[in-house]
Amino acid sequence: MMFEKIRERLSYFVGLLAVVASLGLLFILIYDIIRQGGGALSWDFITNFPSRFPAQAGVRSALFGTAWVMIMTAFISIPLGVFTGIYLEEFLSRGVFKKFIEVNISNLAGVPSIVYGMLGLAVFVRAMALGRSVLSGALTMSLLILPVIVIATVEALKSVPTTLRWAAFGVGASRRQVVFSHVLPQAFPGICTGVILALSRAIGESAPLILIGALSYVAFVPENPMDSFTVLAIQTFNWASRPQEAFHERAAAAIIVLLILTLAMNGLAIYLRARFAGRKGAR
Amino acid sequence: MNDMQSAQPIIITDQVSIFYGEKRAIENANLKFYQNEIAALIGPSGCGKSTFLRSINRMNDFIATARTEGKVIVEEEDIYAASIDPVLVRRKVGMVFQKPNPFPKSIYDNVAWAPRKTGLPKSELNEIVENSLKKAALWEEVRDRLHQSALGLSGGQQQRLCIARAIAMQPKVLLMDEPCSALDPIATGRIEDLMRELQKDYTIVIVTHNMQQAARVSDKTVFFLNGKIIETGETREFFTRPKQVETENYITGKFG
Numbered sequence: 001m002m003f004e005k006i007r008e009r010l011s012y013f014v015g016l017l018a019v020v021a022s023l024g025l026l027f028i029l030i031y032d033i034i035r036q037g038g039g040a041l042s043w044d045f046i047t048n049f050p051s052r053f054p055a056q057a058g059v060r061s062a063l064f065g066t067a068w069v070m071i072m073t074a075f076i077s078i079p080l081g082v083f084t085g086i087y088l089e090e091f092l093s094r095g096v097f098k099k100f101i102e103v104n105i106s107n108l109a110g111v112p113s114i115v116y117g118m119l120g121l122a123v124f125v126r127a128m129a130l131g132r133s134v135l136s137g138a139l140t141m142s143l144l145i146l147p148v149i150v151i152a153t154v155e156a157l158k159s160v161p162t163t164l165r166w167a168a169f170g171v172g173a174s175r176r177q178v179v180f181s182h183v184l185p186q187a188f189p190g191i192c193t194g195v196i197l198a199l200s201r202a203i204g205e206s207a208p209l210i211l212i213g214a215l216s217y218v219a220f221v222p223e224n225p226m227d228s229f230t231v232l233a234i235q236t237f238n239w240a241s242r243p244q245e246a247f248h249e250r251a252a253a254a255i256i257v258l259l260i261l262t263l264a265m266n267g268l269a270i271y272l273r274a275r276f277a278g279r280k281g282a283r
Numbered sequence: 284m285n286d287m288q289s290a291q292p293i294i295i296t297d298q299v300s301i302f303y304g305e306k307r308a309i310e311n312a313n314l315k316f317y318q319n320e321i322a323a324l325i326g327p328s329g330c331g332k333s334t335f336l337r338s339i340n341r342m343n344d345f346i347a348t349a350r351t352e353g354k355v356i357v358e359e360e361d362i363y364a365a366s367i368d369p370v371l372v373r374r375k376v377g378m379v380f381q382k383p384n385p386f387p388k389s390i391y392d393n394v395a396w397a398p399r400k401t402g403l404p405k406s407e408l409n410e411i412v413e414n415s416l417k418k419a420a421l422w423e424e425v426r427d428r429l430h431q432s433a434l435g436l437s438g439g440q441q442q443r444l445c446i447a448r449a450i451a452m453q454p455k456v457l458l459m460d461e462p463c464s465a466l467d468p469i470a471t472g473r474i475e476d477l478m479r480e481l482q483k484d485y486t487i488v489i490v491t492h493n494m495q496q497a498a499r500v501s502d503k504t505v506f507f508l509n510g511k512i513i514e515t516g517e518t519r520e521f522f523t524r525p526k527q528v529e530t531e532n533y534i535t536g537k538f539g
């Protein structure tokens with residue numbers, strides 16, 4: 001009895017320690033970044049192009065590049081990923097083929113991002129001759145997050161109770177109607193969360209984009225999908241690898257901008273989830 | 284009931300066997316159901332009565348391992364024939380499930396969803412919703428809150444809404460799979476009264492493992508045991524003078 005109590009206590013403290021350790025590290029990281037980069041953060045930093053003079057260097061091209069890549073990635077990967085998930089979960093009947101696809105998609109989700117970069121370089125940049133463009137970048141990023149979106153969609157669909165499907169089939173709904181009128185609205189918050197988390201992963205990736213040849217110094221804003229580009233993660237990497245201390249401050253400031261973007265996207269995910277979960281049923 | 288017996292049955296099952304993988308859940312079920320009849324399927328858990336019920340509107344199609352042999356004829360049509368669209372079968376043979384499962388939509392949309400999909404205009408929809416809710420004895424309770432979520436209703440109200448939803452498609456047959464098992468006695472009583480009303484327009488096949496319920500509401504009782512039909516008979520006869528020993532043992536509570 002005594003022993004049981006001590007073990008109970010112990011597991012509580014181990015859990016608490018784990019939480020404190022991970023949160024503590026995160027706070028130290030954020031504190032350190034703000035301490036380093038907070039001073040460099042200003043409106044000019046957002047609106048200036050990069051420069052060889054640290055005091056004038058800004059993230060304008062990286063910010064626009066990130067926006068271009070993310071928006072195009074979203075347009076490519078969301079429809080492809082969500083519809084793949086719907087097809088897999090709702091339309092494809094159980095069997096060897098389905099199992100094969102599911103296992104492969106799970107494996108793809110674990111492939112290191114740089115491998116996607118190599119694929120993007122070989123297929124989009126070279127074979128399809130799209131060059132080192134925003135489009136190549138977005139296509140590569142789409143490949144990277146596609147498995148994550150597919151898995152999130154499948155999981156969200158699986159979480160919709162079977163009884164709802166039966167209810168719809170029971171009143172003579174076709175499979176298409178069951179899926180699109182009844183199941184998908186219920187799965188929507190889950191899909192949204194998955195999609196946004198996948199995009200948040202893409203926003204911080206630099207390796208695949210470096211590999212396909214995104215530039216690190218861009219003094220213009222991309223104007224069409226075939227323009228060259230850079231993104232925040234690459235800009236940060238570039239500044240951090242400079243010898244001058246002043247550029248390190250810029251790197252920290254760029255990280256703050258990136259963190260704010262990621263935080264905003266996660267916030268959006270939470271908002272959408274809450275909003276659609278609250279709306280369920282009432283119309 | 285004799286004049287009805289002489290009429291053409293609305294449902295005929297002919298040598299129906301249902302398998303889950305290798306396991307045979309129903310063996311050679313031969314039954315006839317007539318217009319305006321309430322038939323109760325009884326038997327201990329796992330005897331195959333729900334499986335058999337779902338074969339009448341092809342709900343077993345959604346169980347990957349399930350396979351049906353034999354013929355199920357609804358209104359002179361073999362519903363397992365290759366030319367049949369199961370979606371149309373389910374419009375003709377509606378279903379009410381064990382646990383109330385309203386759509387997470389408004390009360391109105393629960394009833395109106397299916398008829399709307401068949402392309403009915405809004406004016407007719409309002410009428411269908413009102414009539415269906417009236418037939419399901421729910422109209423008075425919900426008329427002022429048709430556009431509120433169905434999930435706010437009590438369990439018994441939800442189940443009556445599910446009945447309204449099923450009859451909105453104007454089916455010929457209503458299948459009920461233990462519709463009262465999740466309800467309290469008062470809600471159960473209301474559903475049973477309702478079944479007597481609905482009988483005027485529909486044929487009802489109900490699965491129940493409550494023998495008192497079968498005795499109260501049904502005209503005909505079918506007793507399943509281990510996937511086989513042991514006995515079928517007019518309900519009063521069935522419960523007062525069972526012909527088979529197993530039936531007698533079951534209805535007197537010796538097992539089950």
